Amino acid sequence: xxxxxxxxxxxxxxxxxxxxxxxxxxxxxxxxxxxxxxxxxxxxxxxxxxxxxxxxxxxxxxxxxxxxxxxxxxxxxxxxxxxxxxxxxxxxxxxxxxxxxxxxxxxxxxxxxxxxxxxxxxxxxxxxxxxxxxxxxxxxxxxxxxxxxxxxxxxxxxxxxxxxxxxxxxxxxxxxxxxxxxxxxxxxxxxxxxxxxxxxxxxxxxxxxxxxxxxxxxxxxxxxxxxxxxxxxxxxxxxxxxxxxxxxx
Amino acid sequence: xxxxxxxxxxxxxxxxxxxxxxxxxxxxxxxxxxxxxxxxxxxxxxxxxxxxxxxxxxxxxxxxxxxxxxxxxxxxxxxxxxxxxxxxxxxxxxxxxxxxxxxxxxxxxxxxxxxxxxxxxxxxxxxxxxxxxxxxxxxxxxxxxxxxxxxxxxxxxxxxxxxxxxxxxxxxxxxxxxxxxxxxxxxxxxxxxxxxxxxxxxxxxxxxxxxxxxxxxxxxxxxxxxxxxxxxxxxxxxxxxxxx
Numbered sequence: 001x002x003x004x005x006x007x008x009x010x011x012x013x014x015x016x017x018x019x020x021x022x023x024x025x026x027x028x029x030x031x032x033x034x035x036x037x038x039x040x041x042x043x044x045x046x047x048x049x050x051x052x053x054x055x056x057x058x059x060x061x062x063x064x065x066x067x068x069x070x071x072x073x074x075x076x077x078x079x080x081x082x083x084x085x086x087x088x089x090x091x092x093x094x095x096x097x098x099x100x101x102x103x104x105x106x107x108x109x110x111x112x113x114x115x116x117x118x119x120x121x122x123x124x125x126x127x128x129x130x131x132x133x134x135x136x137x138x139x140x141x142x143x144x145x146x147x148x149x150x151x152x153x154x155x156x157x158x159x160x161x162x163x164x165x166x167x168x169x170x171x172x173x174x175x176x177x178x179x180x181x182x183x184x185x186x187x188x189x190x191x192x193x194x195x196x197x198x199x200x201x202x203x204x205x206x207x208x209x210x211x212x213x214x215x216x217x218x219x220x221x222x223x224x225x226x227x228x229x230x231x232x233x234x235x236x237x238x239x240x241x242x243x244x245x246x247x248x249x
Numbered sequence: 250x251x252x253x254x255x256x257x258x259x260x261x262x263x264x265x266x267x268x269x270x271x272x273x274x275x276x277x278x279x280x281x282x283x284x285x286x287x288x289x290x291x292x293x294x295x296x297x298x299x300x301x302x303x304x305x306x307x308x309x310x311x312x313x314x315x316x317x318x319x320x321x322x323x324x325x326x327x328x329x330x331x332x333x334x335x336x337x338x339x340x341x342x343x344x345x346x347x348x349x350x351x352x353x354x355x356x357x358x359x360x361x362x363x364x365x366x367x368x369x370x371x372x373x374x375x376x377x378x379x380x381x382x383x384x385x386x387x388x389x390x391x392x393x394x395x396x397x398x399x400x401x402x403x404x405x406x407x408x409x410x411x412x413x414x415x416x417x418x419x420x421x422x423x424x425x426x427x428x429x430x431x432x433x434x435x436x437x438x439x440x441x442x443x444x445x446x447x448x449x450x451x452x453x454x455x456x457x458x459x460x461x462x463x464x465x466x467x468x469x470x471x472x473x474x475x476x477x478x479x480x481x482x483x484x485x486x487x488x489x490x491x492x493x
Binding site: 071073074075079090092093094095096097098099111115116117190197199200201203204205208209211213214215216217218220222223226227229230 | 283284297340
């Protein structure tokens with residue numbers, strides 16, 4: 001059976017205690033001033049007049065089924081792990097060019113201040129390998145976060161989604177099919193930030209790539225044509241060689 | 250007909266040529282293998298997949314590419330500095346010296362001569378007031394000079410951008426990251442364009458029958474006297490007058 005690890009977050013249970021952020025930072029040794037997860041707040045007074053209450057929207061890398069960060073990575077250092085559907089970073093292959101950072105509309109990525117490579121939530125790969133839940137899930141005092149295999153109908157996340165209405169946070173111009181589903185009104189669901197392709201990447205893809213291909217193509221075509229001529233057609237007639245011999249004999 | 254051999258390349262030159270050739274192809278193969286993004290990979294996914302399985306993963310491939318690049322650039326640096334006045338400066342002077350009318354005429358005639366033969370070329374260029382003889386050339390002909398300039402410039406750009414990319418992970422701060430991003434793109438462009446030139450160089454040297462003595466000289470170091478006189482007349486005169 002296919003595995004798709006996912007989070008289901010009940011926004012109505014979050015009271016903004018930030019325990020998930022602290023737990024994540026400790027578990028993953030995230031440098032000072034950088035965060036793999038967050039809690040955004042929406043003042044409902046602004047959205048629904050008379051609402052008069054803050055709502056909290058916890059988040060982290062959404063481990064999208066259509067991840068845009070992967071499309072901005074030249075080397076494949078950022079990749080989708082087909083075994084469990086998570087989006088991961090190979091730190092050995094990442095050179096820290098930072099092109100994936102603006103490609104994520106959620107701002108989930110940052111350049112690790114000490115390692116200088118891209119970093120983000122990996123659903124606590126180390127803890128999972130040890131049989132534990134992600135730190136944010138395990139630590140949440142109100143159990144706002146649930147974690148599991150979306151493809152398994154018996155999993156907690158699948159059962160939560162079956163029983164409740166859920167939403168994804170999606171930017172219309174950068175659709176990603178994120179694997180964090182929200183329950184209990186997370187506030188604004190039309191994500192305001194669009195994914196950006198870095199200009200160096202766009203130039204390579206749209207200009208440099210075709211130009212180099214055409215240039216090398218012509219060069220190879222000439223090579224091939226001349227080689228074929230040499231192999232299959234007779235040598236230049238004898239008189240071609242004559243000036244050479246006349247001059248230097 | 251004269252079959253005396255003239256020395257054209259010393260052992261140092263022959264070594265650096267083949268060292269460069271081997272490194273170039275290895276770096277090209279591994280570098281192309283590192284472009285896993287299908288939007289950027291010019292050959293299709295099979296190449297990075299093949300290279301990844303050959304080297305046991307992208308991280309090994311990257312390390313090998315870096316290591317080879319460092320050895321390549323390091324040996325080149327030593328070679329350049331060791332003979333700064335003896336051969337580096339004269340070489341640069343050679344490849345940057347152009348005789349406009351003579352070299353332009355050669356550049357126009359040569360492709361026609363190669364494709365159509367001398368007789369047809371002579372007929373084609375007659376309206377320009379030229380005959381079928383190729384203009385005299387020095388130690389390098391203009392095609393070789395232009396290719397050498399392209400290879401040297403391409404190599405320099407590859408080294409600079411390669412060093413920037415390598416430093417990224419170890420020294421560069423977030424506000425220097427755009428430099429890294431452009432280095433990746435420029436590294437690809439430099440490798441691609443230089444490879445296009447390299448194909449022509451390989452054809453001319455290793456495939457074309459006419460330049461076969463030059464190819465052999467890349468192993469033996471010497472060319473036949475009549476080849477030198479015919480293809481590099483100005484150089485031949487120099488050699489003759491210097492009495493070597």
